[in-house]
Amino acid sequence: MTWSEMQPLLRDACLDTLFMVWWSTVYAIIGGLPLGILLVLTDRGALLQNVVVNKVLGAIVNLGRSLPFIILLVWLIPFSRFVVGTSIGPSAAVVALAIGAIPFFARLVETAVREVDHGLVEAAQSMGGGTWTVVLKVLLPQALPSVVAGLTTTVIALIGYSAMAGAVGGGGLGNLAIAYGFQRHETGLMNITIVLLIVIVTVVQLLGDLVVRRLAARGSRQAAPVGLRRLRRTAVPAQRKPEAAARSAVAPASAEDVPDGS
Amino acid sequence: MITTKGLTKVYRSRGREVTALDGVDLHVREGEVYGVVGQSGAGKSTLIRCVNLLERPSSGTVTVAGQDLTALAGRGPRANAELRKARSRIGMVFQHFNLLSSRTVQSNIELPLEILGVSGQERSRKALELLDLVGLADKAKAYPAQLSGGQKQRVGIARALAGDPKVLLSDESTSALDPETTRSILQLLRDLNRQLGLTILLITHEMEVVKTICDSAALMKGGRVVEHGTVSELLATPGSELAAELFPVGGEPSGPDRTVVDVTFHGEAATQPVISQLSRTYNIDISILGAAMDTVCGKQVGRMRIELPGRFEENVVPIGFLREQGLQVDVAPVNDPAPADKSLKEGAK
Ligand SMILES: Nc1ncnc2c1ncn2[C@@H]1O[C@H](COP(=O)(O)OP(=O)(O)O)[C@@H](O)[C@H]1O
Ligand SMILES: [Mg+2]
Numbered sequence: 001m002t003w004s005e006m007q008p009l010l011r012d013a014c015l016d017t018l019f020m021v022w023w024s025t026v027y028a029i030i031g032g033l034p035l036g037i038l039l040v041l042t043d044r045g046a047l048l049q050n051v052v053v054n055k056v057l058g059a060i061v062n063l064g065r066s067l068p069f070i071i072l073l074v075w076l077i078p079f080s081r082f083v084v085g086t087s088i089g090p091s092a093a094v095v096a097l098a099i100g101a102i103p104f105f106a107r108l109v110e111t112a113v114r115e116v117d118h119g120l121v122e123a124a125q126s127m128g129g130g131t132w133t134v135v136l137k138v139l140l141p142q143a144l145p146s147v148v149a150g151l152t153t154t155v156i157a158l159i160g161y162s163a164m165a166g167a168v169g170g171g172g173l174g175n176l177a178i179a180y181g182f183q184r185h186e187t188g189l190m191n192i193t194i195v196l197l198i199v200i201v202t203v204v205q206l207l208g209d210l211v212v213r214r215l216a217a218r219g220s221r222q223a224a225p226v227g228l229r230r231l232r233r234t235a236v237p238a239q240r241k242p243e244a245a246a247r248s249a250v251a252p253a254s255a256e257d258v259p260d261g262s
Numbered sequence: 263m264i265t266t267k268g269l270t271k272v273y274r275s276r277g278r279e280v281t282a283l284d285g286v287d288l289h290v291r292e293g294e295v296y297g298v299v300g301q302s303g304a305g306k307s308t309l310i311r312c313v314n315l316l317e318r319p320s321s322g323t324v325t326v327a328g329q330d331l332t333a334l335a336g337r338g339p340r341a342n343a344e345l346r347k348a349r350s351r352i353g354m355v356f357q358h359f360n361l362l363s364s365r366t367v368q369s370n371i372e373l374p375l376e377i378l379g380v381s382g383q384e385r386s387r388k389a390l391e392l393l394d395l396v397g398l399a400d401k402a403k404a405y406p407a408q409l410s411g412g413q414k415q416r417v418g419i420a421r422a423l424a425g426d427p428k429v430l431l432s433d434e435s436t437s438a439l440d441p442e443t444t445r446s447i448l449q450l451l452r453d454l455n456r457q458l459g460l461t462i463l464l465i466t467h468e469m470e471v472v473k474t475i476c477d478s479a480a481l482m483k484g485g486r487v488v489e490h491g492t493v494s495e496l497l498a499t500p501g502s503e504l505a506a507e508l509f510p511v512g513g514e515p516s517g518p519d520r521t522v523v524d525v526t527f528h529g530e531a532a533t534q535p536v537i538s539q540l541s542r543t544y545n546i547d548i549s550i551l552g553a554a555m556d557t558v559c560g561k562q563v564g565r566m567r568i569e570l571p572g573r574f575e576e577n578v579v580p581i582g583f584l585r586e587q588g589l590q591v592d593v594a595p596v597n598d599p600a601p602a603d604k605s606l607k608e609g610a611k
Contacts, residue, residue: 047340123360126314127374127425128350130341137373141364218364218405 001186009176010192016090017172017200020162024097025155031102032154033147035061036109037135047121047131064103069161072100073168093170097161101154108150112143145215152208156201163197173197263429263461264290264313269322271308271485282308283319284485290478292428295455295462297472299504300482306465309482310433313463314352315345326352327428350378353422357434359414361406367417368393368402374424392420396450412443419450423458430454432464436471448474469507473558479504493559497526500592508558511567513551520569521577522551522594525584527564536587537568544580546570567594 035057041047042054067075073096080092116139124138140147166174173193181190271283282305290296300306311317313324315331323332326348334344341349361370371389380388393399396416406414415435422430432451436444452475454460466472472479472493480490481504489496489504497505505526515522525536541548553566570577574593584591 117358117360119356119358119360120362122316123354123356123421124373124377125316125341126349126352126354126431127377127421128346128348129377130343130346133377137376138362142362144364215364218407 001189006189006192009180010196013171013173013176014196017159017162020090020093020097020165020170020172021155021158023094024101024158027098028101028105028154029151031098032105033109035102035106037113037139039106039110040113047134061103061106064100065107069100070164072096073165088169090171093162093165097158097165100161101158104157105150105154108153109147112146112150113139115146116142145212148208148215149212152205155204159197159201159204263292263327264288264463265325266313267323269309269312269324270320271312271317272320281485283312285322286487288480288487290461290463292461293459294477295452295464295475297476297479298463298465298482299467299469299472299479302467304482305485306482307433310431310463310465313431314349314354315341350374350425351427353425353427353430355415355418355422355430355432355435357437359418361414361417363406366402367398367404367406367409370406370417371421371424374421378425388424392423396420411439412446415439415447416450428461430460430462432462434465434467437466437468445474451475473508473556477559494561497558497563498528498590500590509554509556509563509565511552511554511565513567515551515569516549519573520571521574522567522569523581524592524594525566525568526590536584536589540580540583543583546580
């Protein structure tokens with residue numbers, strides 16, 4: 001197979017993969033973010049304590065998380081047909097990808113939101129803040145770096161899943177690799193596909209890390225650009241630990257624990 | 263300004279019951295600084311959290327500025343609009359500052375104003391004014407992580423003042439700070455109390471805090487208030503545990519058959535040469551085991567631990583003399599098999 005023959009195939013497959021990943025990510029956020037927050041809020045002793053709702057949501061999330069994705073894909077074929085009118089192609093795959101990704105992302109959001117210091121919630125309550133205030137002004141902004149890190153993980157998982165969806169006729173790079181690389185022994189095409197997947201995953205990870213680091217910089221001693229100039233002039237300890245930013249990128253909530261230099 | 267009646271809080275967790283508050287009656291007058299002290303686990307935090315109903319009391323009432331908050335609260339665990347409105351008029355400062363790391367200093371102070379629905383321009387005007395008040399005008403655009411502990415607490419205080427509260431609650435607000443910073447924060451609280459007429463209820467386990475800024479104090483033990491009053495009343499109360507804690511004098515008796523007496527001097531009496539008079543009048547040798555002068559709440563107070571020869575029975579008359587001079591006299595329980603709390607009246611044994 002020549003390069004000019006491969007080119008349109010690769011381009012279409014790439015676009016299909018991006019289409020699947022993009023839309024399933026959108027649905028993962030729309031579904032997973034509120035679900036993750038609700039899992040925290042309805043927990044025992046939390047703002048909207050509701051044991052029944054908490055248990056039901058938890059069970060649904062666990063169900064979605066414990067099913068191997070390939071089973072979910074096959075199991076959801078009738079449902080996909082019902083929702084988008086077809087059981088093959090990228091649109092059908094988005095249905096399964098979204099349903100797989102929502103509980104995955106929800107758990108990551110839950111973990112991120114749980115990391116937020118309860119004292120901050122109390123502070124907002126002591127000012128007269130209600131549940132919405134707590135969620136929108138405290139929990140989400142404080143958990144944002146972790147949520148973004150979780151989103152990166154989710155997108156990368158979705159890239160992998162979308163390749164799997166290719167195996168059952170979902171289209172995209174996975175489909176290309178199987179249909180040409182595996183079944184027609186087009187090793188060259190298969191290798192290019194693999195390289196493309198690696199490139200996409202790497203770019204997503206780097207982008208995600210960049211955003212997380214930017215967000216976490218506010219909470220760490222490594223100051224945001226404006227403050228950096230001031231710190232250079234005054235505080236020495238800030239320069240001492242370049243790894244502090246990297247650490248807080250992993251666990252931003254712990255940034256509060258960094259001892260004061262005072 | 264703040265009144266609690268029969269405040270009780272029982273925590274139930276996994277079948278176990280913990281009575282954190284056991285019928286607490288507290289009365290904080292308008293414009294005073296009231297300190298609640300007690301050991302860890304005494305129920306101090308529970309008490310202060312019940313005052314703005316962050317914690318629902320199991321029974322009893324809380325009245326702040328004439329408003330019965332317990333009646334406002336309603337049934338469920340969620341705070342209704344009325345209670346939230348009342349809370350917005352009560353400032354609260356925390357031990358670990360509880361500032362949002364995702365917001366700048368200015369934006370942190372604007373948070374309560376956002377909750378109150380104040381417009382953007384007005385918010386930033388007010389926030390900058392408050393930053394000026396707490397002496398951090400140049401830190402508006404910094405993030406909390408870039409501040410020292412003392413600076414963070416100043417931001418916490420500015421934030422607590424944003425809603426123009428008449429009452430400020432402070433839960434161990436200086437306990438995470440070094441002594442130097444503690445003093446400056448206490449000074450700030452004192453200034454705010456004087457300048458704004460702010461009523462302050464503060465919780466602490468450090469006597470130094472009470473000594474520095476409190477007008478009144480209460481001692482908590484096992485969920486109960488066991489002693490309370492203005493600091494001068496407490497210092498004048500024989501056998502007061504708080505007074506002894508506020509103003510400890512050390513010194514062990516030199517041998518058996520000695521009477522150890524703690525003498526507290528206030529105001530006038532502090533300037534009279536009573537000890538030498540005592541020695542001359544009764545012709546006895548007095549050893550001074552320990553002594554201290556200190557300023558408690560802006561008043562000069564002295565305490566001295568002296569030793570008289572002979573058992574208590576032999577010293578009834580000299581001790582009576584000291585009391586006649588307007589001094590407060592506590593017979594120290596040192597070297598005594600009887601239970602500790604022994605004031606002059608019940609001391610004859
Ligand atoms: N949320 C809670 N659940 C169960 N027990 C609690 C809770 N909060 C406090 N307690 C208990 O109530 C008692 C008083 O605690 P606290 O008010 O925090 O004391 P202090 O602030 O004086 O150290 C302690 O025995 C503590 O274990
Ligand atoms: Mg406490």
